[in-house]
Amino acid sequence: MTWIERISAALNSDISFSVEDERGLGLIEHRAAAVLIPITNRPEPGVILTQRPDWLRSHAGQVAFPGGKIDEDDTGPISAALREAHEELSIPPDDVTILGVADTYYSGSGYRIEPVIGVIPADLPLIPNPDEVEDWFEVPLSFLLDPANAVKKCAEWNGRQRTYYDMQWGERRIWGVTAGIVANLARRLA
Template sequence: MTAPLVNNSNAGSDWAHHLRERLAQASLLDRERETGDHILNPDLGPYAKWDGPPRDAAVLIGLVETREGPNVVLTQRTGHLNSHAGQIALPGGKIDPQDKGPVEAALREAEEEIGLQPKRVELLGSLAPYLTGSGYRVVPVVGAITEITAFRPNPEEVEDIFEVPLAFLMNPANHQKLSRDWEGRQRYFYAMPFGERYIWGVTAGIIRSFYETVYR
């Protein structure tokens, strides 16, 4: 699914150039495109558990180049967190008042959670905001990690850091549409099991949005 690599040193590779172009095109064509949990669950509304305006957040889709192609950096959250404990997530969180926008917030959170320095991320673009059932408006920021680096998990938030091939995540055959009972009705969501890792919910929804934006 991904373009062949021409080098393994920086974001000048073919795949990064391809993603940058596609994301730039999408930002012009899909400004009004809406993504979120409610797309699969139109009867629940965009904010199933939130009555007020959405809270702004951002995540980083960080891409690491390998000989086989780019990988996406994901985390497993620690089991003691108040929300989404133990789940698979992209580095990210709420946009704080001091942040200048979603890009700065995503890079700040990535540094806090996995020790990734902002200077090592080459920005490729961003996706349409993703509306979550818990009341967040999440902007996914896409960036190529330009230097080989040893990630460092923040033990307060991150139990583990791992990578999944982008080719696997961008293959629609790996996108399962599942459902669970939620308050007496079926709530649908995407899941992308990868070995022992169970990627689902918002994280899988954002990955699906990435696929629909760039590869579909």
């Protein structure tokens, strides 16, 4: 079974496991958001990630999936994720084959994030929007889903202890919400 078939089957199953997120950081209300986890359609699939510019007001300089708030004009998380991926990386929505929506992730910054998993053509020409994306890169899906690559760390944030996942891919640091979403997906597939 291919990675894509495994993910599709896992998203459509009744697998029960303990989802980890940042609800324990004290926030009660979370705004609706969605991200696209764009998996490249190749024999060894990869995942497209973005590097946010250092000057952004929130999550500056961090590695992230393309995504953002669900707007009133969106019909739900899938349309929001597709819209954001198009805005951020010029991924045409019609070029994305949706596999499903993974487990909701509640962030410490106040978002209820729906991770939408979609397959995109290999070597799709991506054009980063400089207002939102400094750079983009592709990480092998097998690397992201290997639990040995996700180190659980602890730090103080806003006066509270928090745990988070941290992954190092070459010079890129994948951590926090992005690594947490990946860790939950890896647990779902285990």
